[in-house]
Amino acid sequence: MTLQASHLTLRYGRRAVLRDVGLDFDPTGITGIVGPNGSGKSSLLRCLAGLCAPSQGSVSMDGRAIRDWPARKLSRRLAFLPQSPQAPDGLTLRDLVAHGRFSHRGFFRTGRGDQAAIDHALEQTGLTALAGRAFDSLSGGERQRGWIAMALAQQSGMLLLDEPTTWLDIGHQIEVLELLRRLNRQDGLGIVMVLHDLNHAAAYADRIVAIKDGAVCADGPPHQVVVPALIQNLFGVAAQVVDLGTEHAQRPHVVVTSASRNVAYGHG
């Protein structure tokens, strides 16, 4: 499976949100997309998921433009979770996860293996015991794992997530990131996610793509991308980068040393 953006440009009116972005995504790894607010990182993810029509260029999966894939067929290959998904009242967790089976279900019958897929998704996210609970009675961390379970029930090869740790406290943030890493390492799920915390990206991504003003400004493994010069360029703050890694892997960690911002604010 391949997912690639080439010469991707997106304009809202006259404003270019993305300019000439070219990226190939590894279907087996974890890619973190980082950048300041308004840099276009969420727009990039939405384009990758086929949610917006590019003004120029294209996103393609397996050589076919993403917008040409029928929605149901696409969702069996590529799952997407927006930043703050909304669930209606009166739904149990299991009902919500079952929604992920939509693209596998036929006109009349429930799809083969539906129940098994739902059970498996609940098990992977550690939610089996909560399956019968009302979704709106769950905690923020449980709800986010519930959304991920819904995406897992799609049994796609890749999962795109927009800031999956938003609104969570630091314990639940780590819990969600650990879950995503486990899904990637154990179950081979390819992950592309927008993250606002550079340290999360450095700790959990195999590859970091930095976006500024709608263009890719750095792309590579964390220890190459997360360097003081880039942080200064992206966020306008002075920072030191320390290595918290082991002998097996480097793991850069950002410590902001000066809060004074000395770059012009990007638009939006």
Added chain:
Amino acid sequence: MTPDDPKQRLILPFFLLTLLLILVCAVLTLTQGRFATGLADLPTALLDRAEVTDTGFAVRQLRLPRAVMAVLAGAALGVAGALMQAITRNPLADPGLTGVTAGAAFAVVLGFTLLGVSQAGLLVLGTVGGALSGALTFALAAQRGFNPAHLILAGVAVAAFCLSGINVLLLLGATSMNSAWFWLVGGLANRTWQDVGHLWPMVLPVLVLVWLTSRRLDLLLLDDDTSRGIGLHAGRWRLIFGLCSVVLTAGCVATCGPIGFIGLLAPHVARMGLGGAVSHRLLIPASALAGAAILSVADALAASRLIFPTEIPTGIPAILIGAGMFLLLFRNGLRVGR
């Protein structure tokens, strides 16, 4: 829904109860009226086509189509209401929200007052008028993927436009004002097999289509990006279900006039009867039954002279029952459910 869900236990009682209510009302409608028919005479009056009596004529040609219309129109309005509540994610949405009721009424009043169209012509005119104004609402909301807020605003504008048109027509065409007013209250009196013949081809196929695709209604209650992520074009299906609602409602208004509250109420009654939010697989047939039952009760009250001294338009008891039940439901809190 898991098999041991308490809601499962309410399904059969709810369906049986509404069916029973519909049956009782049908018997009332068939036996009561300008002259009462004994329950014992009903089978002969219904089945013996050879017997050309006043009773037989009244039962077969006047009362039976009326009872059938109550079930058909009630079911159609109930489902139209459930559709509108799902696509706008708003528990207060009713089928008239797309402007279709006002549009159909405008067309019929136009036919009454200025054009002098025949009864059959009014059916077609009302249906086309309703469908056009509903389509106009969706066209106005098309830019933003038929998003709920835009749909509601566009519908309100279209409805207001049509309603002011009705007022202008009523003021201009003073001669036929009485019959126009009577029609605008909504009623099933004097409905014939011709009306049934007009309504069922519009209602039954749409109900089947909606039921077969009802899983998508559950997904429409999620936000658009999330439902797209699991494989549903939210905008496209809001349009399809919205047009289904428009067809159902236009047919009802053209044949029965603008009967209020049933489309708004039926889905809530269905949810209450089933013990809370349920999937649309279940909610759609339940709303159809609830709508049919409410309209049957209202029409039995209107036709039978059991409570009111004379026959009154169905729209009046429908509003009374509707508003009363709505207040009752309101205390328990309204929701779209899933």
